[in-house]
Amino acid sequence: MAAGPIIKRAAVNRAPAPVASMTGFARVAGSHGAWRFVWEVRSVNGKGLDLRLRLPPGFEVLEVDVRTRTGQVLSRGSVSASLAASREGEAGAVRVNQPALESLYQVLGESARRLGAPQPTLDALLAVKGMVEIAEPEDSEDERRELMAAVFAGFEQALAELGAMRAREGDALKAILTGRLDSIAGLVHRAERLPERSAEAVKARITDQVRVLMEAASLDPDRLHQEAILAVTKADVREELDRLSAHIAAARELLAAGGPAGRRLDFLAQEFNREANTLCSKSNSVALTQIGLDLKLLVDQFREQIQNLE
Missing domain, CATH: 3.30.230.10 (Ribosomal Protein S5; domain 2)
Known part of the structure:
Protein backbone atom coordinates (compact mmCIF):
# COMPACT_ATOMS: atom_id res chain seq x y z
CA MET A 1 0.00 0.00 0.00
CA ALA A 2 1.17 3.51 -0.75
CA ALA A 3 2.52 5.54 2.14
CA GLY A 4 1.80 9.24 2.58
CA PRO A 5 4.39 12.03 2.36
CA ILE A 6 7.15 11.80 4.93
CA ILE A 7 8.36 15.41 5.00
CA LYS A 8 6.73 18.79 4.46
CA ARG A 9 7.27 20.53 1.17
CA ALA A 10 7.83 23.95 2.74
CA ALA A 11 11.27 25.48 2.33
CA VAL A 12 13.65 24.85 5.18
CA ASN A 13 15.45 27.85 6.68
CA ARG A 14 18.96 26.92 7.74
CA ALA A 15 21.81 28.83 9.33
CA PRO A 16 24.79 29.33 7.02
CA ALA A 17 26.70 26.08 6.79
CA PRO A 18 30.47 25.83 7.11
CA VAL A 19 32.62 25.54 4.01
CA ALA A 20 32.21 21.94 2.84
CA SER A 21 33.91 19.52 0.50
CA MET A 22 31.88 17.70 -2.16
CA THR A 23 33.30 14.27 -1.31
CA ALA A 91 7.71 -17.07 5.93
CA GLY A 92 5.42 -16.47 3.00
CA ALA A 93 2.35 -18.62 2.39
CA VAL A 94 2.69 -21.32 -0.29
CA ARG A 95 -0.20 -21.53 -2.74
CA VAL A 96 -0.66 -24.33 -5.31
CA ASN A 97 -2.85 -23.77 -8.35
CA GLN A 98 -4.81 -26.96 -7.71
CA PRO A 99 -7.17 -26.84 -10.71
CA ALA A 100 -4.30 -26.26 -13.11
CA LEU A 101 -2.24 -29.03 -11.47
CA GLU A 102 -5.02 -31.60 -11.80
CA SER A 103 -5.85 -30.61 -15.38
CA LEU A 104 -2.20 -30.82 -16.43
CA TYR A 105 -1.83 -34.22 -14.73
CA GLN A 106 -4.79 -35.63 -16.64
CA VAL A 107 -3.63 -34.29 -20.01
CA LEU A 108 -0.06 -35.49 -19.57
CA GLY A 109 -1.22 -38.85 -18.17
CA GLU A 110 -3.38 -39.54 -21.21
CA SER A 111 -0.52 -38.61 -23.52
CA ALA A 112 1.86 -40.86 -21.60
CA ARG A 113 -0.50 -43.87 -21.91
CA ARG A 114 -0.93 -43.38 -25.66
CA LEU A 115 2.81 -43.05 -26.16
CA GLY A 116 3.76 -45.74 -23.69
CA ALA A 117 5.80 -43.20 -21.74
CA PRO A 118 6.19 -42.96 -17.95
CA GLN A 119 3.45 -41.19 -16.05
CA PRO A 120 4.26 -37.57 -15.03
CA THR A 121 5.59 -37.13 -11.51
CA LEU A 122 4.26 -34.63 -9.03
CA ASP A 123 7.57 -32.82 -8.57
CA ALA A 124 7.87 -32.30 -12.34
CA LEU A 125 4.36 -30.81 -12.47
CA LEU A 126 5.00 -28.51 -9.53
CA ALA A 127 8.11 -27.18 -11.30
CA VAL A 128 5.95 -25.75 -14.09
CA LYS A 129 5.99 -21.93 -13.97
CA GLY A 130 2.97 -20.47 -12.21
CA MET A 131 1.94 -23.77 -10.62
CA VAL A 132 3.28 -22.79 -7.18
CA GLU A 133 3.21 -19.25 -5.78
CA ILE A 134 4.69 -17.92 -2.57
CA ALA A 135 2.67 -15.03 -1.21
CA GLU A 136 4.77 -12.67 0.90
CA PRO A 137 3.23 -11.45 4.16
CA GLU A 138 1.41 -8.18 3.64
CA ASP A 139 1.64 -5.18 5.94
CA SER A 140 -1.34 -3.09 6.87
CA ARG A 168 35.30 17.98 8.15
CA GLU A 169 36.99 17.82 4.76
CA GLY A 170 35.82 21.38 4.13
CA ASP A 171 37.62 22.56 7.28
CA ALA A 172 40.84 21.01 5.97
CA LEU A 173 40.35 22.64 2.56
CA LYS A 174 39.64 25.99 4.21
CA ALA A 175 42.96 25.81 6.05
CA ILE A 176 44.79 25.00 2.79
CA LEU A 177 43.07 27.81 0.89
CA THR A 178 43.75 30.30 3.68
CA GLY A 179 47.41 29.35 3.50
CA ARG A 180 47.43 29.92 -0.26
CA LEU A 181 45.81 33.34 0.22
CA ASP A 182 48.45 34.23 2.82
CA SER A 183 51.18 33.30 0.35
CA ILE A 184 49.52 35.34 -2.44
CA ALA A 185 49.21 38.32 -0.09
CA GLY A 186 52.91 37.96 0.78
CA LEU A 187 53.87 38.11 -2.91
CA VAL A 188 51.70 41.20 -3.45
CA HIS A 189 53.39 42.86 -0.48
CA ARG A 190 56.82 41.99 -1.91
CA ALA A 191 55.85 43.44 -5.28
CA GLU A 192 54.72 46.69 -3.67
CA ARG A 193 58.04 47.06 -1.85
CA LEU A 194 60.32 46.31 -4.80
CA PRO A 195 62.99 49.06 -5.15
CA GLU A 196 62.51 48.87 -8.93
CA ARG A 197 58.95 50.21 -8.52
CA SER A 198 59.92 53.46 -6.77
CA ALA A 199 59.34 56.67 -8.68
CA GLU A 200 63.04 57.51 -8.48
CA ALA A 201 64.07 54.14 -9.95
CA VAL A 202 61.56 54.41 -12.79
CA LYS A 203 62.64 57.98 -13.55
CA ALA A 204 66.31 57.02 -13.60
CA ARG A 205 65.69 54.01 -15.84
CA ILE A 206 63.65 56.02 -18.35
CA THR A 207 66.23 58.85 -18.28
CA ASP A 208 69.02 56.43 -19.13
CA GLN A 209 67.01 54.93 -21.96
CA VAL A 210 66.25 58.38 -23.41
CA ARG A 211 69.91 59.42 -23.13
CA VAL A 212 71.04 56.32 -25.00
CA LEU A 213 68.49 56.99 -27.74
CA MET A 214 69.52 60.63 -28.01
CA GLU A 215 73.15 59.66 -28.37
CA ALA A 216 72.40 56.97 -30.93
CA ALA A 217 70.28 59.05 -33.27
CA SER A 218 68.90 62.49 -33.87
CA LEU A 219 65.38 62.20 -32.46
CA ASP A 220 62.73 64.74 -31.56
CA PRO A 221 63.07 65.50 -27.81
CA ASP A 222 59.32 66.22 -27.48
CA ARG A 223 58.41 62.88 -29.06
CA LEU A 224 60.88 61.10 -26.81
CA HIS A 225 59.30 62.79 -23.81
CA GLN A 226 55.85 61.55 -24.86
CA GLU A 227 57.14 58.02 -25.41
CA ALA A 228 58.83 58.08 -22.01
CA ILE A 229 55.56 59.07 -20.30
CA LEU A 230 53.73 56.29 -22.17
CA ALA A 231 56.35 53.75 -21.14
CA VAL A 232 56.05 54.75 -17.49
CA THR A 233 52.26 54.45 -17.66
CA LYS A 234 52.40 50.99 -19.22
CA ALA A 235 54.92 49.79 -16.68
CA ASP A 236 52.85 50.91 -13.69
CA VAL A 237 51.33 47.85 -11.94
CA ARG A 238 49.66 49.77 -9.11
CA GLU A 239 46.19 48.96 -10.46
CA GLU A 240 46.94 45.24 -10.72
CA LEU A 241 48.32 45.08 -7.19
CA ASP A 242 45.27 46.92 -5.83
CA ARG A 243 42.92 44.50 -7.57
CA LEU A 244 44.87 41.51 -6.25
CA SER A 245 44.53 42.88 -2.72
CA ALA A 246 40.79 43.36 -3.24
CA HIS A 247 40.42 39.78 -4.53
CA ILE A 248 42.32 38.44 -1.52
CA ALA A 249 39.97 40.28 0.85
CA ALA A 250 36.90 39.00 -1.04
CA ALA A 251 38.17 35.40 -0.92
CA ARG A 252 38.80 35.64 2.82
CA GLU A 253 35.27 36.94 3.36
CA LEU A 254 33.77 34.05 1.39
CA LEU A 255 35.73 31.48 3.38
CA ALA A 256 34.74 33.14 6.66
CA ALA A 257 31.05 33.33 5.70
CA GLY A 258 30.92 29.61 4.86
CA GLY A 259 28.20 27.87 2.90
CA PRO A 260 28.40 26.95 -0.79
CA ALA A 261 31.26 29.20 -1.90
CA GLY A 262 32.97 27.04 -4.54
CA ARG A 263 31.59 28.79 -7.63
CA ARG A 264 32.33 32.31 -6.37
CA LEU A 265 35.83 31.35 -5.27
CA ASP A 266 36.45 29.79 -8.66
CA PHE A 267 35.49 33.09 -10.30
CA LEU A 268 37.91 34.92 -8.01
CA ALA A 269 40.64 32.43 -8.91
CA GLN A 270 40.15 33.34 -12.58
CA GLU A 271 40.52 37.02 -11.68
CA PHE A 272 43.68 36.25 -9.68
CA ASN A 273 45.12 34.56 -12.75
CA ARG A 274 44.20 37.49 -14.99
CA GLU A 275 46.02 39.97 -12.74
CA ALA A 276 49.07 37.69 -12.44
CA ASN A 277 49.30 37.49 -16.24
CA THR A 278 49.05 41.27 -16.57
CA LEU A 279 51.70 41.70 -13.90
CA CYS A 280 54.11 39.53 -15.90
CA SER A 281 53.38 41.33 -19.17
CA LYS A 282 53.96 44.77 -17.60
CA SER A 283 57.04 43.73 -15.64
CA ASN A 284 60.15 45.82 -16.20
CA SER A 285 62.38 43.90 -13.80
CA VAL A 286 63.50 40.33 -13.20
CA ALA A 287 62.28 40.47 -9.61
CA LEU A 288 58.75 41.52 -10.58
CA THR A 289 58.60 38.88 -13.31
CA GLN A 290 59.56 36.20 -10.78
CA ILE A 291 56.85 37.40 -8.41
CA GLY A 292 54.33 37.21 -11.25
CA LEU A 293 55.37 33.64 -12.07
CA ASP A 294 55.17 32.62 -8.40
CA LEU A 295 51.72 34.18 -8.26
CA LYS A 296 50.56 32.12 -11.22
CA LEU A 297 51.76 28.92 -9.53
CA LEU A 298 49.96 29.75 -6.28
CA VAL A 299 46.78 30.71 -8.11
CA ASP A 300 46.81 27.38 -9.95
CA GLN A 301 47.17 25.55 -6.63
CA PHE A 302 44.41 27.68 -5.12
CA ARG A 303 42.02 26.96 -7.98
CA GLU A 304 42.81 23.23 -7.94
CA GLN A 305 41.69 22.98 -4.31
CA ILE A 306 38.59 25.08 -4.98
CA GLN A 307 37.30 22.40 -7.39
CA ASN A 308 36.63 20.21 -4.32
CA LEU A 309 34.46 22.81 -2.57
CA GLU A 310 30.68 22.75 -2.52
Whole structure:
Protein backbone atom coordinates (compact mmCIF):
# COMPACT_ATOMS: atom_id res chain seq x y z
CA MET A 1 0.00 0.00 0.00
CA ALA A 2 1.17 3.51 -0.75
CA ALA A 3 2.52 5.54 2.14
CA GLY A 4 1.80 9.24 2.58
CA PRO A 5 4.39 12.03 2.36
CA ILE A 6 7.15 11.80 4.93
CA ILE A 7 8.36 15.41 5.00
CA LYS A 8 6.73 18.79 4.46
CA ARG A 9 7.27 20.53 1.17
CA ALA A 10 7.83 23.95 2.74
CA ALA A 11 11.27 25.48 2.33
CA VAL A 12 13.65 24.85 5.18
CA ASN A 13 15.45 27.85 6.68
CA ARG A 14 18.96 26.92 7.74
CA ALA A 15 21.81 28.83 9.33
CA PRO A 16 24.79 29.33 7.02
CA ALA A 17 26.70 26.08 6.79
CA PRO A 18 30.47 25.83 7.11
CA VAL A 19 32.62 25.54 4.01
CA ALA A 20 32.21 21.94 2.84
CA SER A 21 33.91 19.52 0.50
CA MET A 22 31.88 17.70 -2.16
CA THR A 23 33.30 14.27 -1.31
CA GLY A 24 32.03 11.98 1.43
CA PHE A 25 30.48 8.62 2.34
CA ALA A 26 27.99 7.34 4.91
CA ARG A 27 26.42 3.97 5.69
CA VAL A 28 23.49 3.54 8.06
CA ALA A 29 21.76 0.26 8.98
CA GLY A 30 18.38 0.09 10.66
CA SER A 31 15.35 -2.06 11.32
CA HIS A 32 11.61 -1.82 11.82
CA GLY A 33 9.61 -4.86 12.85
CA ALA A 34 10.58 -7.76 10.64
CA TRP A 35 12.34 -5.46 8.16
CA ARG A 36 16.09 -4.79 7.98
CA PHE A 37 17.49 -2.02 5.78
CA VAL A 38 20.81 -0.38 4.89
CA TRP A 39 21.41 3.03 3.31
CA GLU A 40 24.66 3.87 1.54
CA VAL A 41 25.18 7.47 0.43
CA ARG A 42 28.29 8.82 -1.25
CA SER A 43 29.19 12.04 -3.09
CA VAL A 44 31.98 13.26 -5.34
CA ASN A 45 32.71 16.52 -7.17
CA GLY A 46 30.06 17.83 -9.55
CA LYS A 47 29.15 21.07 -11.30
CA GLY A 48 25.68 21.02 -9.74
CA LEU A 49 23.62 18.71 -7.53
CA ASP A 50 22.95 15.38 -9.22
CA LEU A 51 21.33 12.55 -7.24
CA ARG A 52 21.33 8.99 -8.55
CA LEU A 53 18.92 6.92 -6.46
CA ARG A 54 18.45 3.14 -6.26
CA LEU A 55 15.41 1.83 -4.38
CA PRO A 56 14.20 -1.80 -4.11
CA PRO A 57 10.69 -2.74 -5.32
CA GLY A 58 7.99 -1.46 -2.99
CA PHE A 59 10.03 1.49 -1.72
CA GLU A 60 9.64 3.78 -4.75
CA VAL A 61 7.27 5.95 -2.74
CA LEU A 62 10.31 7.36 -0.91
CA GLU A 63 11.89 8.88 -4.03
CA VAL A 64 10.25 12.31 -3.89
CA ASP A 65 11.01 12.76 -0.19
CA VAL A 66 14.61 11.60 -0.58
CA ARG A 67 15.24 13.99 -3.46
CA THR A 68 13.59 16.86 -1.62
CA ARG A 69 15.63 16.35 1.55
CA THR A 70 18.86 15.97 -0.41
CA GLY A 71 18.23 19.31 -2.12
CA GLN A 72 17.58 20.93 1.27
CA VAL A 73 20.85 19.69 2.77
CA LEU A 74 23.30 19.71 -0.17
CA SER A 75 23.95 22.32 -2.85
CA ARG A 76 26.54 20.69 -5.12
CA GLY A 77 28.03 17.29 -5.83
CA SER A 78 27.35 14.09 -7.71
CA VAL A 79 25.47 12.04 -5.11
CA SER A 80 24.50 8.37 -5.22
CA ALA A 81 22.16 6.82 -2.65
CA SER A 82 21.14 3.16 -2.52
CA LEU A 83 18.76 1.28 -0.24
CA ALA A 84 18.81 -2.45 0.48
CA ALA A 85 15.83 -3.89 2.40
CA SER A 86 14.77 -7.40 3.37
CA ARG A 87 12.10 -9.00 5.51
CA GLU A 88 13.03 -11.58 8.10
CA GLY A 89 11.12 -13.99 10.30
CA GLU A 90 7.63 -14.87 9.04
CA ALA A 91 7.71 -17.07 5.93
CA GLY A 92 5.42 -16.47 3.00
CA ALA A 93 2.35 -18.62 2.39
CA VAL A 94 2.69 -21.32 -0.29
CA ARG A 95 -0.20 -21.53 -2.74
CA VAL A 96 -0.66 -24.33 -5.31
CA ASN A 97 -2.85 -23.77 -8.35
CA GLN A 98 -4.81 -26.96 -7.71
CA PRO A 99 -7.17 -26.84 -10.71
CA ALA A 100 -4.30 -26.26 -13.11
CA LEU A 101 -2.24 -29.03 -11.47
CA GLU A 102 -5.02 -31.60 -11.80
CA SER A 103 -5.85 -30.61 -15.38
CA LEU A 104 -2.20 -30.82 -16.43
CA TYR A 105 -1.83 -34.22 -14.73
CA GLN A 106 -4.79 -35.63 -16.64
CA VAL A 107 -3.63 -34.29 -20.01
CA LEU A 108 -0.06 -35.49 -19.57
CA GLY A 109 -1.22 -38.85 -18.17
CA GLU A 110 -3.38 -39.54 -21.21
CA SER A 111 -0.52 -38.61 -23.52
CA ALA A 112 1.86 -40.86 -21.60
CA ARG A 113 -0.50 -43.87 -21.91
CA ARG A 114 -0.93 -43.38 -25.66
CA LEU A 115 2.81 -43.05 -26.16
CA GLY A 116 3.76 -45.74 -23.69
CA ALA A 117 5.80 -43.20 -21.74
CA PRO A 118 6.19 -42.96 -17.95
CA GLN A 119 3.45 -41.19 -16.05
CA PRO A 120 4.26 -37.57 -15.03
CA THR A 121 5.59 -37.13 -11.51
CA LEU A 122 4.26 -34.63 -9.03
CA ASP A 123 7.57 -32.82 -8.57
CA ALA A 124 7.87 -32.30 -12.34
CA LEU A 125 4.36 -30.81 -12.47
CA LEU A 126 5.00 -28.51 -9.53
CA ALA A 127 8.11 -27.18 -11.30
CA VAL A 128 5.95 -25.75 -14.09
CA LYS A 129 5.99 -21.93 -13.97
CA GLY A 130 2.97 -20.47 -12.21
CA MET A 131 1.94 -23.77 -10.62
CA VAL A 132 3.28 -22.79 -7.18
CA GLU A 133 3.21 -19.25 -5.78
CA ILE A 134 4.69 -17.92 -2.57
CA ALA A 135 2.67 -15.03 -1.21
CA GLU A 136 4.77 -12.67 0.90
CA PRO A 137 3.23 -11.45 4.16
CA GLU A 138 1.41 -8.18 3.64
CA ASP A 139 1.64 -5.18 5.94
CA SER A 140 -1.34 -3.09 6.87
CA GLU A 141 -1.48 0.49 5.63
CA ASP A 142 -0.43 1.80 9.06
CA GLU A 143 2.45 -0.69 9.26
CA ARG A 144 3.57 0.31 5.77
CA ARG A 145 3.49 3.99 6.66
CA GLU A 146 5.51 3.38 9.83
CA LEU A 147 8.05 1.32 7.86
CA MET A 148 8.52 4.09 5.30
CA ALA A 149 8.95 6.66 8.07
CA ALA A 150 11.63 4.49 9.72
CA VAL A 151 13.47 3.93 6.45
CA PHE A 152 13.33 7.63 5.63
CA ALA A 153 14.66 8.47 9.10
CA GLY A 154 17.59 6.17 8.29
CA PHE A 155 18.21 8.15 5.11
CA GLU A 156 18.17 11.42 7.03
CA GLN A 157 20.77 10.01 9.43
CA ALA A 158 22.95 8.88 6.51
CA LEU A 159 22.61 12.30 4.87
CA ALA A 160 23.57 14.02 8.14
CA GLU A 161 26.66 11.80 8.49
CA LEU A 162 27.58 12.51 4.87
CA GLY A 163 27.24 16.24 5.53
CA ALA A 164 29.39 15.96 8.65
CA MET A 165 32.14 14.21 6.68
CA ARG A 166 31.96 16.83 3.92
CA ALA A 167 32.19 19.56 6.58
CA ARG A 168 35.30 17.98 8.15
CA GLU A 169 36.99 17.82 4.76
CA GLY A 170 35.82 21.38 4.13
CA ASP A 171 37.62 22.56 7.28
CA ALA A 172 40.84 21.01 5.97
CA LEU A 173 40.35 22.64 2.56
CA LYS A 174 39.64 25.99 4.21
CA ALA A 175 42.96 25.81 6.05
CA ILE A 176 44.79 25.00 2.79
CA LEU A 177 43.07 27.81 0.89
CA THR A 178 43.75 30.30 3.68
CA GLY A 179 47.41 29.35 3.50
CA ARG A 180 47.43 29.92 -0.26
CA LEU A 181 45.81 33.34 0.22
CA ASP A 182 48.45 34.23 2.82
CA SER A 183 51.18 33.30 0.35
CA ILE A 184 49.52 35.34 -2.44
CA ALA A 185 49.21 38.32 -0.09
CA GLY A 186 52.91 37.96 0.78
CA LEU A 187 53.87 38.11 -2.91
CA VAL A 188 51.70 41.20 -3.45
CA HIS A 189 53.39 42.86 -0.48
CA ARG A 190 56.82 41.99 -1.91
CA ALA A 191 55.85 43.44 -5.28
CA GLU A 192 54.72 46.69 -3.67
CA ARG A 193 58.04 47.06 -1.85
CA LEU A 194 60.32 46.31 -4.80
CA PRO A 195 62.99 49.06 -5.15
CA GLU A 196 62.51 48.87 -8.93
CA ARG A 197 58.95 50.21 -8.52
CA SER A 198 59.92 53.46 -6.77
CA ALA A 199 59.34 56.67 -8.68
CA GLU A 200 63.04 57.51 -8.48
CA ALA A 201 64.07 54.14 -9.95
CA VAL A 202 61.56 54.41 -12.79
CA LYS A 203 62.64 57.98 -13.55
CA ALA A 204 66.31 57.02 -13.60
CA ARG A 205 65.69 54.01 -15.84
CA ILE A 206 63.65 56.02 -18.35
CA THR A 207 66.23 58.85 -18.28
CA ASP A 208 69.02 56.43 -19.13
CA GLN A 209 67.01 54.93 -21.96
CA VAL A 210 66.25 58.38 -23.41
CA ARG A 211 69.91 59.42 -23.13
CA VAL A 212 71.04 56.32 -25.00
CA LEU A 213 68.49 56.99 -27.74
CA MET A 214 69.52 60.63 -28.01
CA GLU A 215 73.15 59.66 -28.37
CA ALA A 216 72.40 56.97 -30.93
CA ALA A 217 70.28 59.05 -33.27
CA SER A 218 68.90 62.49 -33.87
CA LEU A 219 65.38 62.20 -32.46
CA ASP A 220 62.73 64.74 -31.56
CA PRO A 221 63.07 65.50 -27.81
CA ASP A 222 59.32 66.22 -27.48
CA ARG A 223 58.41 62.88 -29.06
CA LEU A 224 60.88 61.10 -26.81
CA HIS A 225 59.30 62.79 -23.81
CA GLN A 226 55.85 61.55 -24.86
CA GLU A 227 57.14 58.02 -25.41
CA ALA A 228 58.83 58.08 -22.01
CA ILE A 229 55.56 59.07 -20.30
CA LEU A 230 53.73 56.29 -22.17
CA ALA A 231 56.35 53.75 -21.14
CA VAL A 232 56.05 54.75 -17.49
CA THR A 233 52.26 54.45 -17.66
CA LYS A 234 52.40 50.99 -19.22
CA ALA A 235 54.92 49.79 -16.68
CA ASP A 236 52.85 50.91 -13.69
CA VAL A 237 51.33 47.85 -11.94
CA ARG A 238 49.66 49.77 -9.11
CA GLU A 239 46.19 48.96 -10.46
CA GLU A 240 46.94 45.24 -10.72
CA LEU A 241 48.32 45.08 -7.19
CA ASP A 242 45.27 46.92 -5.83
CA ARG A 243 42.92 44.50 -7.57
CA LEU A 244 44.87 41.51 -6.25
CA SER A 245 44.53 42.88 -2.72
CA ALA A 246 40.79 43.36 -3.24
CA HIS A 247 40.42 39.78 -4.53
CA ILE A 248 42.32 38.44 -1.52
CA ALA A 249 39.97 40.28 0.85
CA ALA A 250 36.90 39.00 -1.04
CA ALA A 251 38.17 35.40 -0.92
CA ARG A 252 38.80 35.64 2.82
CA GLU A 253 35.27 36.94 3.36
CA LEU A 254 33.77 34.05 1.39
CA LEU A 255 35.73 31.48 3.38
CA ALA A 256 34.74 33.14 6.66
CA ALA A 257 31.05 33.33 5.70
CA GLY A 258 30.92 29.61 4.86
CA GLY A 259 28.20 27.87 2.90
CA PRO A 260 28.40 26.95 -0.79
CA ALA A 261 31.26 29.20 -1.90
CA GLY A 262 32.97 27.04 -4.54
CA ARG A 263 31.59 28.79 -7.63
CA ARG A 264 32.33 32.31 -6.37
CA LEU A 265 35.83 31.35 -5.27
CA ASP A 266 36.45 29.79 -8.66
CA PHE A 267 35.49 33.09 -10.30
CA LEU A 268 37.91 34.92 -8.01
CA ALA A 269 40.64 32.43 -8.91
CA GLN A 270 40.15 33.34 -12.58
CA GLU A 271 40.52 37.02 -11.68
CA PHE A 272 43.68 36.25 -9.68
CA ASN A 273 45.12 34.56 -12.75
CA ARG A 274 44.20 37.49 -14.99
CA GLU A 275 46.02 39.97 -12.74
CA ALA A 276 49.07 37.69 -12.44
CA ASN A 277 49.30 37.49 -16.24
CA THR A 278 49.05 41.27 -16.57
CA LEU A 279 51.70 41.70 -13.90
CA CYS A 280 54.11 39.53 -15.90
CA SER A 281 53.38 41.33 -19.17
CA LYS A 282 53.96 44.77 -17.60
CA SER A 283 57.04 43.73 -15.64
CA ASN A 284 60.15 45.82 -16.20
CA SER A 285 62.38 43.90 -13.80
CA VAL A 286 63.50 40.33 -13.20
CA ALA A 287 62.28 40.47 -9.61
CA LEU A 288 58.75 41.52 -10.58
CA THR A 289 58.60 38.88 -13.31
CA GLN A 290 59.56 36.20 -10.78
CA ILE A 291 56.85 37.40 -8.41
CA GLY A 292 54.33 37.21 -11.25
CA LEU A 293 55.37 33.64 -12.07
CA ASP A 294 55.17 32.62 -8.40
CA LEU A 295 51.72 34.18 -8.26
CA LYS A 296 50.56 32.12 -11.22
CA LEU A 297 51.76 28.92 -9.53
CA LEU A 298 49.96 29.75 -6.28
CA VAL A 299 46.78 30.71 -8.11
CA ASP A 300 46.81 27.38 -9.95
CA GLN A 301 47.17 25.55 -6.63
CA PHE A 302 44.41 27.68 -5.12
CA ARG A 303 42.02 26.96 -7.98
CA GLU A 304 42.81 23.23 -7.94
CA GLN A 305 41.69 22.98 -4.31
CA ILE A 306 38.59 25.08 -4.98
CA GLN A 307 37.30 22.40 -7.39
CA ASN A 308 36.63 20.21 -4.32
CA LEU A 309 34.46 22.81 -2.57
CA GLU A 310 30.68 22.75 -2.52
